[in-house]
Amino acid sequence: MSIPAVATALEVRGLSKHFGGVYAVENCSFQAPLGQVTGLIGPNGAGKSTAIDLISGFKLPDAGTILFKGRELEGLPPHRISRLGLVRTFQAPREWPALTVIENVVMARWDARRESFFQGVFGLGRGQRAAAAEERTRAREIISELGLDAVRNERAGSLSGGQKRLVEFARIRMAQPELVILDEPMGGVNPVMGERMAKAIEGFIATGTSVIVVEHNLPFIERVTQHVIVMAQGTVIAEGPFESLRSSQAVVDAYLGEVVSDGKA
Amino acid sequence: MHEALLTLGFGIVTAAILALSAVAFTLEYGVTNVANVSHGEILTVSAYAAYVVHQRTGSAVAAALAAALAGGLVALAMYLSVIGPFIRFGATPTVIFIATLGVSFIIQNFLVIGFGAENVAYTIDPGAPQNIGPFLLTPLDERIVLSAAAITLALYFVVSRTKFGKALRAVSQNRELARVTGINATRVAAATFFLAGLIAGYAGFVLAESVGTFNPYFGFSFFLITLTASVAGGLGRPFGTVAGAVMVGIILEFAGNYISASYNLAFAFAILAIVILVRPRGLFTNARRTVFE
Amino acid sequence: MSAYLVSILTEGSIFGIMALGLNVIWGWAGDFDLAYYGYVAIGAYMTLVLTIGPPVPPAEFILGLQLPYPVAVAGAVATSMAVGLVVGLIALRHLRGIYFSIVTLGAVYVMYVMAGQYVRLFDGYNGLSGLFDPMGDWFGFDYQTYQYFFLGLSLVCFVLVFLFMARISSSRFGMALRTLREDERAAAAFGRDIYRLKLKGYVLGAGIGGFAGALFAAYLSAFNPSAWSPVEVIVLYSAVLVGGRGNIRGVALGVLIMGVLVQESTRFLPQIPNHPQVVLALRGAIIGLVLVLFLRFRPQGLLPERRYIDREPAVEPAPQAT
Numbered sequence: 001m002s003i004p005a006v007a008t009a010l011e012v013r014g015l016s017k018h019f020g021g022v023y024a025v026e027n028c029s030f031q032a033p034l035g036q037v038t039g040l041i042g043p044n045g046a047g048k049s050t051a052i053d054l055i056s057g058f059k060l061p062d063a064g065t066i067l068f069k070g071r072e073l074e075g076l077p078p079h080r081i082s083r084l085g086l087v088r089t090f091q092a093p094r095e096w097p098a099l100t101v102i103e104n105v106v107m108a109r110w111d112a113r114r115e116s117f118f119q120g121v122f123g124l125g126r127g128q129r130a131a132a133a134e135e136r137t138r139a140r141e142i143i144s145e146l147g148l149d150a151v152r153n154e155r156a157g158s159l160s161g162g163q164k165r166l167v168e169f170a171r172i173r174m175a176q177p178e179l180v181i182l183d184e185p186m187g188g189v190n191p192v193m194g195e196r197m198a199k200a201i202e203g204f205i206a207t208g209t210s211v212i213v214v215e216h217n218l219p220f221i222e223r224v225t226q227h228v229i230v231m232a233q234g235t236v237i238a239e240g241p242f243e244s245l246r247s248s249q250a251v252v253d254a255y256l257g258e259v260v261s262d263g264k265a
Numbered sequence: 266m267h268e269a270l271l272t273l274g275f276g277i278v279t280a281a282i283l284a285l286s287a288v289a290f291t292l293e294y295g296v297t298n299v300a301n302v303s304h305g306e307i308l309t310v311s312a313y314a315a316y317v318v319h320q321r322t323g324s325a326v327a328a329a330l331a332a333a334l335a336g337g338l339v340a341l342a343m344y345l346s347v348i349g350p351f352i353r354f355g356a357t358p359t360v361i362f363i364a365t366l367g368v369s370f371i372i373q374n375f376l377v378i379g380f381g382a383e384n385v386a387y388t389i390d391p392g393a394p395q396n397i398g399p400f401l402l403t404p405l406d407e408r409i410v411l412s413a414a415a416i417t418l419a420l421y422f423v424v425s426r427t428k429f430g431k432a433l434r435a436v437s438q439n440r441e442l443a444r445v446t447g448i449n450a451t452r453v454a455a456a457t458f459f460l461a462g463l464i465a466g467y468a469g470f471v472l473a474e475s476v477g478t479f480n481p482y483f484g485f486s487f488f489l490i491t492l493t494a495s496v497a498g499g500l501g502r503p504f505g506t507v508a509g510a511v512m513v514g515i516i517l518e519f520a521g522n523y524i525s526a527s528y529n530l531a532f533a534f535a536i537l538a539i540v541i542l543v544r545p546r547g548l549f550t551n552a553r554r555t556v557f558e
Numbered sequence: 559m560s561a562y563l564v565s566i567l568t569e570g571s572i573f574g575i576m577a578l579g580l581n582v583i584w585g586w587a588g589d590f591d592l593a594y595y596g597y598v599a600i601g602a603y604m605t606l607v608l609t610i611g612p613p614v615p616p617a618e619f620i621l622g623l624q625l626p627y628p629v630a631v632a633g634a635v636a637t638s639m640a641v642g643l644v645v646g647l648i649a650l651r652h653l654r655g656i657y658f659s660i661v662t663l664g665a666v667y668v669m670y671v672m673a674g675q676y677v678r679l680f681d682g683y684n685g686l687s688g689l690f691d692p693m694g695d696w697f698g699f700d701y702q703t704y705q706y707f708f709l710g711l712s713l714v715c716f717v718l719v720f721l722f723m724a725r726i727s728s729s730r731f732g733m734a735l736r737t738l739r740e741d742e743r744a745a746a747a748f749g750r751d752i753y754r755l756k757l758k759g760y761v762l763g764a765g766i767g768g769f770a771g772a773l774f775a776a777y778l779s780a781f782n783p784s785a786w787s788p789v790e791v792i793v794l795y796s797a798v799l800v801g802g803r804g805n806i807r808g809v810a811l812g813v814l815i816m817g818v819l820v821q822e823s824t825r826f827l828p829q830i831p832n833h834p835q836v837v838l839a840l841r842g843a844i845i846g847l848v849l850v851l852f853l854r855f856r857p858q859g860l861l862p863e864r865r866y867i868d869r870e871p872a873v874e875p876a877p878q879a880t
Contacts, residue, residue, distance in 0.1 A: 056747065078746040088747055096740035098804075099733070100865045107733055110749030117758055120731025121722075132730075140870065153867050175748060300656050351854060359590055362656045363795070364853050370792045371846035377839035485789070489667060492660060531671040534664030541657050542648065 007034040008067075009179045009210035010055070010086070015064030016234075017050055024050040026234035028064070032179070032227075037201060037211040039221040039242070042231035043255055048214045049091065051231070052181050056088040057081040069178065083110060085178035091187055093164035097157025101148055101167055104156050105139040108171035142173045146200055162193040169200045172209070179210045186217045198224050230254065267399070272518050274400025280514025281413035282475065285468035286487065287494040287510045288420065288503050289461040293340070295437035295501040296457040299348055299361045303369035305488025307343075307462055308469030310372065311336040312479045313380060315470040316387050325389055329470050336466015337459045343368060344458035349451060369485060376481035384478045391475075409471050416464060417507060423460075424503065433457055437501060486530060490517070493537040564705050566818060571712035572773045574813040575719050577797045578806060579766030582723070584795070585804040586732060587759040588739025589654075593645055593662035595791040596669040597638040597764040601771025602781040603673065603680050604634035610688040619681045627692035631772040638768025639761050641669075646760040650753060654742075666788040674783040685782020692776045712773055719766060723806045726762075728866075735759050736804070793817075793842075796849040802859030811861060820844055 008031045015028040025047040032038040040048050053059040055066055057078035066073040073081055096104050113119050114128060143152055146166050151159060156167055165185055172180050185197060194217075201224050204211050215221050221228060222242045230238040230245060232254035238245055245251045286308060293301045314335035319328035347368055351361045392404035402410075424430040432453045435443040444450050472487060473479040490513065498509025513536060520532045576598055583591045608630035612622040625633070649661045674683050693711075694704045726732040734755055737745040746752055775781050797816040802808020820841055852859070 058743070058746075077751075078743075079749050079751045082747055082749040090743065090747075094741045094744040094747075096737050096744065098740055098863055098865075099736065100868075102868045103733065103866055107730075107737055108748050111730060114730045115734045115750075117731050117762070120729040120734075121726055136868065136870075140868070153865065155865060171748065300660070347850065354854065356853070359655050359659070360853060360857065362659060363590060364850050366792060367796075367846045367849040367853070369846075370789060371843050371850070373789075374839040374842035374846065378836050378843070382835045382839075489663070496660070528671060528675060531668045531675075534668055537664050538648070538661050541653065541661055 008032060009034040009036075010212070011065075011067040012051070012055065013065045013067070015051060015054055015066065016062045017054055017059060018062060023234050025054065025061075028231065028235050030229045030236050030239060032210065032212050032229075034210050035205060035208075036226045037205060037213060037224050039225035039228035040212055040214045040231065041216070041218065041221055041228060042237075045233075046231040046254075047234040048231055049183060052088060052183055052214060055081075056086065056181065079110075082177075086181070087172055087175055087177040087179070088181040089168050089172075089183050089185065091184050093161060093168055093188075095156035095159075095164050095167050098155055100153050101156055101159070101170075102136070102139055102143060102152050104167050105143060105170045105174050106135055108174040109135070109176075139170075139174060142170050145203065146170050146173075147196065160190075161188040162190050162196075165189055165193075165197065166200065169197070169204075172204065173207065176207065177209055179212065180204060181212045181214070183214050184216065185213065186215060186220050194220055194223070269519075270399040271401050272522055273515060274397075274402055274406075276515035276518030277400070277511070278402070278406045278409055278475070278514075279518055280511040281410045282468055282472050283490060283494050283514045284507045284510035285413050285416060285464050285471070286491040287498070287506045288417065289340075289465035289468065290488075290491055290495050291498070291501060291503045291506040292433075292457055292461040292464075294495070295503065296433060296454045297344075297348055297352060298440075298501075299352070299358055299365065300492075300500070301343065301348065302362060302365040302488070303343060303372060304465065304491065305484035305486070306369050306372040307336045307339050307465040307484070308472060308487060309376060309479070309481060309484030310339050311466035311469035312387070312473035312483070313376065313385075314466075315473065316385060316479075319387075325474075329467060332470030333463045333466040336464070336469060337462035339372075340458045340462025340465065341455060344455050348458075349454065353451075373481050373485065380481065382481060384480045386478050387473050388477050389474045405475065409475060412467075412471075416467065420460075420464070420503070429453075429456065489530060489537075490533045493533045493540070496537060497540045561705065564709050566821065568705075568709045568712045568777060570813060570817050571709075571716040572770050572777060573794075573797070573817045574716045574810055575770040575773065576767060577794055577801075577809045577813050578719050578723050579763045579770065580791075580794050581763075581798050581804065581806065581809045582726075582735070582759050582766065583763035585798055585809070586727075586735040586739060587756050587763075589650070589756065589760070590659045591662050591760070591763075592659050592788070592791055593649075593666040593669075594763070594767055594794065595786060595788055596666040597642055597767035598771040598774065599669065599673065599781070599786045600638045600641055601634040601768030602775035602778075602785075603686065603771075604637045604768070605630045605772040605775040606686040606689055606781055607680065608633050609692065610686060613681070617681045617684065618678050619686060620679055627776065631769065634772040634775075635765050635768045638771065639765040642761045642764025642767075643757070646757045646764075650756045650760060663788070666791075670783065670786075670788050680782075683783055685780060685785070687780030687782075689776055689779045708776065712777075715769070715773060719769070720806060720810065727806060731758075739804075792849065793845050796845050796852070799857070799859055800848060800852050802861035802863065804863040805859070805861045808859050808861035808863075812859065815860075816845060816848070820848075 010032040013029045015025055016023065017025045028047065028051055042048055050059065054061045055073065057073065057076050057080070061074050064074065068086055069084060071084065096107070099107065114123065114131065143149055146169060148163065148166055148170060151163060156164065159167065186194065189197070198220070201211055201213070213221065213224060225242060228239060228242050228245055229236055230251050237250045237254060238248045290301065290304045293299070293304065311332035315328035315332035318331035319325065347364055348361060351364055389405065394401050394403045397407065424433060432443070432448045435446070435448055436450045436453045440450050469484065494510040494513040495506050497513060498506035513533065516536065517529055517533060521529060580594050583589055583594065607619055607621040608623050608625050609627060610622070611624040613619050645662065645665045649658055649665070653661055673680050676682070680686055691699070691704045694707065697707070699707055734750055737750065738752060738755055742752055778785060793816065797812035798809050799812070800815055801810065801812020
């Protein structure tokens, strides 16, 4: 199925990774359109998380190409990929627990100059202080927008699962990457927060960040995505808008294996 | 060539003692996932126990038994009072590592209070060296190697054939799963520590009498070499550890010929650093690693 | 002021500097480094070989220059940082947790064995001596007055290091270090070069340790393997842990408690003849016990890490185009 000529945020070609003889990801190829929310779904063991690890530099691919903003990402360490504008979250919320919410958000942006040892320690000039103040103001705005204002000064580790996810989202808004990959953001989150999370994701698009969402929660995928990619057994088996996939035999088969093993009809 | 074989022979004796200590350490690690830094102190306390008993009774056999028993009790106490509670409390392995370092410090200092920091001379007549095949060993050396082999075999039997051994292996592999199948993980761990302590205690006795002197710190230095052997063999795998011990023991003996023996410790660490950097899962496994993988 | 009080306060200041350096590596970057005391020792040894002049045979040691004390201190700090860089380059690249700690323990034992066995370095077990009243001749102090001078110098150095640490703590560099401790993966996902950042923190910590060592050498006027032992790093760790890991005021408090109070509490015990080490050993046992108890019941220490409280009024979100 060919995708109409839309600019792509990310292109993956022939991505492969094996662990001790078993292929977790095998010849996986897809494109994520720019300015949209793309879903990445599939049964357990389909290789979705491995694919994300490969794209974001946390694992080294055995083969394949990852194209982002005209650059090839294979082999780059995670921090370099992040500095290029590709940020990801993890299956479990990974806030910085001892830091407060606002500290978490402020530190989402890597500032090469101000974080270097000499600048960081001795840079007390007016330019530095102005930059710091502006940053804090921006952080406060984002925190307000996501409804976290009440816990602004709390240590992030003491928050609930849903609040931690929102802190992660605040961090992403602060960092303003071109692309964010969300790894099961609804995991461990009370379903009533679903709409808040969906609105936050819409906020990403509105501020110029394309989104890829990996999720098991299919209603959530239906709610937020414009384009969905389905993986099974390490490779892409179908893609298109969510409604079109419901009738795709390949997708049904892939999930059927999972449903049967759950013991449901 | 003859000289190389002689060195090999001595290496085997070192390896035998090292193997006992390392296997005991690996048992402790396997069943709790904790690197017990105070392991060396089991040997030290046992050496003192053996010495005291030997002074009183004049019997080496009684000393050996006292050492083993002391070792078992000390190890059990370590588990019951520190390691077990920390695990139940949910501490990370690093935190427990730090705690056992603290325990090591405490025990060393108590020994200084009780016995003073000076070297204690402890010798048993080794007997005249005899030619055993290409090697030159004293009867003492022979006893050391034979008893180490016997203990290792006995341990192999216990771990692979008995019900307790099965429970031990289950807990080592997956504590939660073992619990679910009805195994009392805590009791198994405690018993394993006692067993490991018996072996380590005997090793302490053997080490003290073969070196000839000891002091409150001698177990800790030996522990560092023990650690090298255990990591080389693969932490948590008792029989890889034996292979690691043999390797390290022989390497150290050969190195001791070319570099002064007092550099032993530094050399052991060079080996340890190389192993950890190249193959942290041990030399006999296949696992790769990066910081994130 | 009694001579005893002067020496306690001087030692306390030096110990405080050591603890602050360790706090950078463990309190902020989160690495349980067992090589730390080695950097202190290197600082002490290097200060001596740069100030006591050429060796008189049969003593043997490297360098043997006679530089002014401040210059020697700079050289000592630079050396500690260099050695720290080497150890850090190896240990921080791929290792974390207990593997990292074990490799650093190995590194410090190598240093310890070399210092004692490789006589050509620092005259082996004899060690080095002869650094008497550095900078005393500048001002023409007599022995008595010099003790006060050195106390003042140590206190000033401690305060300077403390202020330096305070600056780092509130700077972005310091916060970046703490993100490494809190969650490395997230830090990498948000652009931090973990290896480089940890290295910077490690070398900084090593340098501060070396600085403390330089002062320590002047305090003792000598240094040899019996003056230090790698395991004594535990005393530093207990100070940092008890006071409050990551919090520099906590570290200062921890030094006060462990260094000074423990010392005081055992001062009144009689010295047992023929066993002078007993009191020292008792102190050691108490410190170890306190460490284990705190790890179990109060791992955050007495003073938890400070957080930045943002007191500005809440900001209304900017109007969003729907």
